[in-house]
Amino acid sequence: MTLNNQEIAEYVESLEKESKALIKQLYTLAWHMRGGMTLDEAFQISFSDREIVMELIKERMEITKESHLPFF
Secondary structure (H helix, E strand, O other): OOOOHHHHHHHHHHHHHHHHHHHHHHHHHHHHHOOOOOHHHHHHOOHHHHHHHHHHHHHHHHHHHHHOOOOO
């Protein structure tokens, strides 16, 4: 596979965006776990486990909103 300079730059830019999105997701995960998982532990879990935990967080946030219980 051969890429020109523009294609390489676009590819690197897409990798940077993915990296930032992953880091944001990990910080979000650690914040919601409130000590139940450190940032280092969040970096160590697999992609599939991270998806499961993020889905659980999303579900709990929706339940909290629907029940009008305080979140914080």
